Amino acid sequence: MGQNHLLSVLIFLPLVGSLAVLLLGRDDHEWVRRLALATSIAEFVISLFLLRGFDMGSGAYQLEEFHRWISSPPIHYHLGIDGISLFLVLLSTFLTPFAILCSWTSIHVRVKEFFIMLLVLETGMIGVFVALDLFLFFLFWEVMLLPMYFLIGIWGHDRKIYAALKFILYTMAGSILMLVAIVWLYGLTGSFDLPEIQMKLQRSIVMLPAGTELLLFGAFFLAFAIKVPIFPVHTWLPDAHTEAPTAGSVILAGVLLKMGTYGMLRFCLPLFPDAAHRMAPYIAVLAIIGIIYGALVATVQHDLKRLVAYTSISHLGFVVLGIFAFSNISIQGAIYQMLSHGISTGGLFLAVGMLYDRRHTHEIKEFGGLATPMPVFASLFLFICFSSLALPLLNGFVGEFLILTGTWQRHASWAAWAATGSILSAVYLLWAYQRVVWGEVTVEKNKTLPDASTRERLILALICLLALFMGVASPLFTRRMEATSQNLLQQMQRNRAYDARGAAPAGMPEHCDMPAMAAAPALASAQVARHDSVPERRAQN
Amino acid sequence: MFILKHLWIILALPFTGSAVNFIFGRKWPKKAVDSVGIGSVSLTFLAVLEAVREFLQLGANQIPWVKNYYTWITAGNFRVNFELQVDQLTVVMMLVVAGVGLLIHIYSSGYMAHEGGYYRFFAEINLFMFFMLTLVMAANLVLMFVGWEGVGLCSYLLIGFYFRKKSAADAGKKAFITTRIGDLGFMLGIFLTFWTFGSIDYAAIFRQAAQMPIEKAAPYGVLTSICLLLFAGAVGKSAQLPLYVWLPDAMEGPTPVSALIHAATMVTAGVYMVARMHVFYSKAPAAMLVVATIGALTAFYAATIGLVQTDIKKVLAYSTISQLGYMFLGCGVGAYAAGIFHLMTHAFFKGLLFLAAGSVIHAMGGQQDMREMGGLRRKIPWTYWTMFAATLAIAGIPGFSGFFSKDEILEAAQSGPNANTWLWVLGILGALLTSFYMFRLLFLTFFGKARYDERKVHVHESPANMLAPLVILAVLAVGGGWVAAPRLVGGVDHFEHFLAPVFHPRTGGTLSAVIGASPEEVARQMDEAKAKALTAEAAEKEEEHAEQPGLAGSLLGIPVIVALIGLATAWWFYIKSPQTPKNLAKSLSGPYKLLLNKYYVDEIYGFLIVRPLLWISANVLWHGVDEGAIDGAVNGVASAAREVGGRVRHLQSGNTRSYATWVVIGAVAFTTFFLWMVR
Secondary structure, three states, X not given: OOOOOHHHHHHXXXXXXXXXXXXXXXXXXXXXXXXXXXXXXXXXXXXXXXXXXXXXXXXXXXXXXXXXXXXXXXXEEEEEEOOOHHHHHHHHHHHHHHHHHHOOOOOOOOHHHHHHHHHHHHHHHHXXXXXXXXXXXXXXXHHHHHHHHXXXXXXXXXXXXXXXXXXXXXXXXHHHHHHHHHHHHHHHHOOOEHHHHHHHHHOOOOOXXXXXXXXXXHHHXXXXXXXXXXXXXXXXXXXXXXXXXHHHHHHHHHHHHHHHHHHHHHHHHHHOHHHHHHHHHHHHHXXXXXXXXXXXXXXXXXXXXXXHXXXXXXXXXXXXXXXXXXXXXXXXXXXXXXXXXHHHHHHHHHHHHHHHHHHOOOEHHHOOOOOOOOHHHHHHHHHHHHHHOOXXXXXXXXXXXXXXXXXXXXXXXXXXXXXXXXXXXXXXHHHHHHHHHOOOOOOHHHHHOOOOOHHHHHHHHHHHHHHHHHXXXXXXXXXXXXXXXXXXXXXXXXXXHHHHHXXXXXOOXXXXXXXXXXXXXXXXXXXXXXXXXXXXXXXXX | OHHHHOOHHHHHHHHXXXXXXXXXXXXXXXXXXXXXXXXXXXXXXXXXXXXXXXXXXXXXXXXXXXXXXEEEEEEOOEEEEEEEEEOHHHHHHHHHHHHHHHHHHHHHHHHOOOOOOHHHHHHHHHHHHHHHHHHHHEOEHHHHHHHHHHHHHHHHHHHXXXXXXXXXXXXHHHHXXXXXXXHHHHXXXXXXXXXXXXXXXXXXXXXXXXXXXXXXXXXXXXXXXXXXXXXXXXXXXXXXXXXOOHHXXXXXXXXXXXXXXXXXXXXXXXXXXXXHOHHHHHOXXXXXXXXXXXXXXXXXXXXXXHXXXXXXXXXXXXXXXXXXXXXXXXXXXXXXXXXXXXXXXXXXXXXXXXXXXXXXXXXXXXXXXXXXXXXXXXXXXXXXXXXXXXXXXXXXXXXXXXXXXXXXXXXXXXXXXXXXXXXXXXXXXXXXXXXXXXXXXXXXXXXXXOOOOOOOOOOOOOOHHHHHHHHHHHHHHHHOOHHHHHHHHOOOOHHHHHHHXXXXXXXXXXXXXXXXXXXXXXXXXXXXXXXXXXXXXXXXXXXXXXXXXXXXXXXXXXXXXXXXXXXXXXXXXXXXXXXXXXXXXXXXXXXXHHHHOHHHHHHHHHXXXXXXXXXXXXXXXXXXXXXXXXXXXXXXXXXXXXXXXXXXXOOOXXXXXXXXXXXXXXXXXXXXXXXXXXX
């Protein structure tokens, strides 16, 4: 059977690139950068072929690759993407060249190692998003931790060691839980293969007692919650961001945080739907707290980078809320918000990094009046701020609006509370922007700061263009998520339906990843229909 | 039918102008920048005129004219199309926005000629035209929201145009954030609409809402909720109580911006929205009452503050808030056409007032304080006469445009189907104050002796490109109301008649509201419409009887009397006996201070909301919860662990490599443990 090796190529190309960089001379900085950039751009171009190979009518795993790897325990090299991971892969391959470009002049020590780390990191990220084997997933999950740890620990700022340790300890704590859960799940189902486990659980070949399901869900969820991060396990994030070099922050905010929300969509919801339903109200409350709390704390930060870090907590709260509202609309909104947060917040970190390159500080009061010496930078920065605060026709709006629309159906007050985040995002961003960019130049040094260079203009302008594109052309994205999102919800419903019946009907298709809306039992489809239809809430008086 | 088929052109023109100036304008000479800016808006205006011409040839069954261009957002059954529509209401709004917009663009090329950031100004004001036209041409709620937020962005940028000034930067931010508070309600209103009707397209939701019962009494239904939520957005955008606080500060922006955005167009978006959603509001009398009450209260309240302000633009700002209140009062008592009528005449006379004020400021070399003016009448006659006309219009002196529109609103509040005496009284008191503070402004500025140093300030009349828009607007401010004049003698109000197909679809000829309804339903509604028409006819006949003394009654009605009283008082205070207001301010120093400080509302908001929120965020959430509780716990666990493992290894060695080693060892240990577990 002819397999498409696109996903493998995407995983290993950066690794090969990093090996090639390894062969270059230690002081050959120019070529190290060029090679790294060339690799990442090639990677991005190749990843665009995913769009061609992707069938948007299907919610199943696509472009699958399957190789036996270890027979006992049965660990396989199983890759595949669906409408959730497709764009997350693209986001990773899109942001890595920016991470490399923004480090062009700002990294002076151990240049070679730095770019090797970035490329290895890319391998890890792509691997996480395409692995369909739980062990393989865990492997990539850990692979990606190490380079990030080093990026913060070696190339970071003043308190880098503390931040790196905090990052690794928090994440490791989650990883242990996840590992235990993976092994436990293997003990129950005899498999590490995600589609196989999904199928066994759905057809009730394996029945999880409610308590067990809750524990498994909790272990996975906590690991992902730390990664997102959800209040109250978020305190590693501001430190990690503040201390990380710009490239590290861009990747961290742009991609790594999404692994948490990706994990929830990929594992927590389809494998443990009952537990997910039971816990959803609590999780939604935490998400809403995160939205408001992150925004309020962001407002009062003195450090610009820390401020942007806290905004991530707020924005990711929307994503988590969208996921746990279990609505087709809000889940697509959540996926969209993941992408758009990667672009906007990545852009914010890039802009903040450019200021750091000039002044070697993130203190807001060290700036002020930058529009005078740096007008082009000021305009592009403002554009990115508005993309982040969800102005219509820019990327942030689509995700946030879909999330809130979907959430409203499930629980109007959740949507109402979460929507206050849209006021607060204007507060913290515009206030910060005013203090940094508007007003008179107050610090003597700032009077002569050079405006954005051609390289910097290119970086920011590309981010702005993509923000605009995502803001006006969202169906190009959401149409590719639709089937997957429906499929996901259907699986969750089906699980519940089978549990209710206690037994699986015969004659189900062999693999679980059949197209959406196919041959679902009547009970399940009735429940699905309820998810999408308009409730009859007419006025009755 | 070219433009009607390609309505997007009307939006693309100003957008292109904006983009060109943003990208290239910085290095271009001013001539090129304003050619692009004014050129694109001129073309927009021509396109609008052509669209209106084509629209007037449409058959009644083709209205509203809706064109869908592409799907903007889609997920599940939620779909937002980039869909534009034209009906009579849109026509009025398009003409006002594009027409007044064009005049103000021309004026700006004179007013801003000596300012830095010329390209930025034109780029941003063009962008505003794009968003404002999107707002009025949208065929669904979400697209309206796009324009709604977009004009907010432009307002933010233009208020903060002089970004080096802290007060300007503060004002821009305040405007955006305050209106966003209202927009929260607007968004929730959209969600509720979608989940109630399964759509956000006007056609679909109006069709369904038209068949729903009127929500007469508690417990109110979903339409009342939707209307109130949407109205929250209008309260923010149109600067009504309690969210009006941003508009006076918005005067930090250049004066043409105040004229276009903060008087003639953007701030009226809320009124337009209520009128657009009239199908909903008409079914929700409780929400209507809220709209009318907020409107009447604001009309009176803002007028009281306007009495004592000394900054010429601040007076006009409070006057705008007050006049917007009248528009809401009109809509709230069901006289939507009157509300929109006042919106239009207000766009003329208030746009003119601001432009004339700008001309005064220009002449005075930047002075905005009326106490430093006086006697300008002879020095800048064109400005004076145009401003005089606008003042007569806003004060409601018979024959001028404001008289016709305000009179209709007050009449509806007094004797319309949703009449309410208290609201009418507030409206009348507001009209008295309006007349007073406007003539006060006129007298302080143009009459009396010069109170500035004539050797230092060289008062000069503005150039022709500023005066021409003044004159055109003056003509409109005087004559713009006469379309409604026949009403006074029992004839047809042409403005209301033109809008009738929108606000009274059944009697107005189109049956758009019943398309898709069952045949029985249609028949029933036809009967109803007929019955209504009959009663209307009867009522008209009755009115004709009452109308005969009514002409004199209207001309010398209470609104006119209070306007004249206001005029006379202002004349007494500021021309005849200038000591009176000073004495009055002394003897009533308490209320005077209260008004001068705008009831201390900004201070109260700061004290009750802003400062506590910042304090809690910094001290409780950040330092308390984040750094204290959570990190304290985390660090506590870490240090406990360190104490246990401290003898084995020095964790805090500060050596990166040793951490790296630890991580690798850890990872290996995990893997080993894992493989051991699995076997």
